Amino acid sequence: MAAIGNRGTVTEAAGFDPEADAQRLRGAMKGAGTDEAAVIDVLSHRTIAQRQRIKEAFKQAVGKDLADELSSELSGNFRSVVLGLLMLAPVYDAYELRNAMKGAGTEEACLVDILASRTNAEIKTINAFYKKEYGKDLEDAVCGDTSGMFQRVLVSLLTAGRDESDKVDEAQAVLDAKEIYEAGEARWGTDEVKFLTVLCVRNQNHLLRVFQEYQKISGRDIEDSIKREMSGCLEDVFLAIVKCMRDKPAFFAERLYKSMKGLGTTDSVLIRIMVARAEIDMLDIKAQFLKMYGKTLYSFIKGDTSGDYRKILLELCGGE
Numbered sequence: 142m143a144a145i146g147n148r149g150t151v152t153e154a155a156g157f158d159p160e161a162d163a164q165r166l167r168g169a170m171k172g173a174g175t176d177e178a179a180v181i182d183v184l185s186h187r188t189i190a191q192r193q194r195i196k197e198a199f200k201q202a203v204g205k206d207l208a209d210e211l212s213s214e215l216s217g218n219f220r221s222v223v224l225g226l227l228m229l230a231p232v233y234d235a236y237e238l239r240n241a242m243k244g245a246g247t248e249e250a251c252l253v254d255i256l257a258s259r260t261n262a263e264i265k266t267i268n269a270f271y272k273k274e275y276g277k278d279l280e281d282a283v284c285g286d287t288s289g290m291f292q293r294v295l296v297s298l299l300t301a302g303r304d305e306s307d308k309v310d311e312a313q314a315v316l317d318a319k320e321i322y323e324a325g326e327a328r329w330g331t332d333e334v335k336f337l338t339v340l341c342v343r344n345q346n347h348l349l350r351v352f353q354e355y356q357k358i359s360g361r362d363i364e365d366s367i368k369r370e371m372s373g374c375l376e377d378v379f380l381a382i383v384k385c386m387r388d389k390p391a392f393f394a395e396r397l398y399k400s401m402k403g404l405g406t407t408d409s410v411l412i413r414i415m416v417a418r419a420e421i422d423m424l425d426i427k428a429q430f431l432k433m434y435g436k437t438l439y440s441f442i443k444g445d446t447s448g449d450y451r452k453i454l455l456e457l458c459g460g461e
Contacts (some may be wrong), residue, residue, distance in 0.1 A: 149420035150427075150459030153188050162187070163198035166207065175214045179450040184226050185456035188420055194226055218408050218450040222457075227414035231266035232274070234259065237413055239265070239275055242286040249291075249374045250410060252283065254396060256298040257381035258389060264301040266274040290333045291374040304344040315348055318354035325370045326359050333375065335369075340382045348386045390425035392431065393418055397426070398434055401445040411442075411454070419457045427458065437461050 150453045162183050169176035184192060185347050199207040200449045208227045215223055225233050241251035259267065271279040283295050317339045324335035339351060367379045383390040393414050400410040418426055430438040442454050 147424040151419040152421040159194040159198040162195045236269040261301040314350040317351045331370045391429045394429040
């Protein structure tokens with residue numbers, strides 16, 4: 142689906158002066174301590190494209206890399222947000238995927254969030270950046286870190302071959318729904334490949350039709366069936382695909398809610414979504430959040446975070 146205008150909370154700063162911004166950031170890091178307020182003020186109110194120009198101006202004026210300088214001055218979650226804001230979108234995605242697979246254990250949620258929600262073009266660019274930056278194919282990295290059917294779904298998504306037309310083949314939609322039903326609810330044990338073939342390959346409009354048809358045949362929502370038939374990461378990735386097809390901002394609103402609900406905060410998820418969606422659909426995510434949970438995203442972030450980390454996230458959230 143083509144984006145209709147900009148639905149982000151972060152928009153182009155008027156009267157933009159990259160040199161002045163670079164000097165302001167330089168001043169913020171001079172001497173003892175850092176003027177975090179200045180860092181927040183500049184970076185949360187510039188688009189990704191504008192931040193790239195600030196980085197160039199900074200390098201030209203100071204002969205140093207802005208991200209490196211800020212990295213050594215800042216720490217913790219605040220630092221993670223700032224560094225994310227300085228990256229191009231596909232670079233940030235590649236970086237997050239890399240981090241999710243580095244060291245012991247894998248942050249599967251990251252693989253699911255990114256690969257289930259990005260367009261073909263976005264995934265192709267992520268693949269290219271990953272290779273360039275880390276000298277390894279993202280597919281190889283994913284295969285080294287995941288297994289089984291979950292791995293196969295991710296590999297399918299990484300091919301970036303999903304049909305992106307908007308045509309619905311009526312007969313095929315009925316057949317797809319029937320095949321998924323027969324592969325799951327209607328038999329003992331689940332043939333997950335059938336789910337993969339439909340959910341990772343078909344276009345959005347077609348899938349919405351499949352979901353309607355599935356409801357008719359089985360008397361159940363496709364999401365309920367996935368929950369009944371599967372578990373763990375495989376369940377997570379199939380549910381994410383279904384939710385992104387139905388309503389991407391609602392998918393992210395739910396991920397944000399779950400990252401902050403209950404004890405402790407899953408900061409990695411909170412940061413990743415706030416940084417990655419600020420310029421794309423944060424206005425829609427906020428509206429969905431309010432509709433789904435009866436509270437504002439702003440109030441949730443405010444109650445769940447603190448310090449400069451809270452301040453920069455609230456700026457990215459763009460007010461109540």
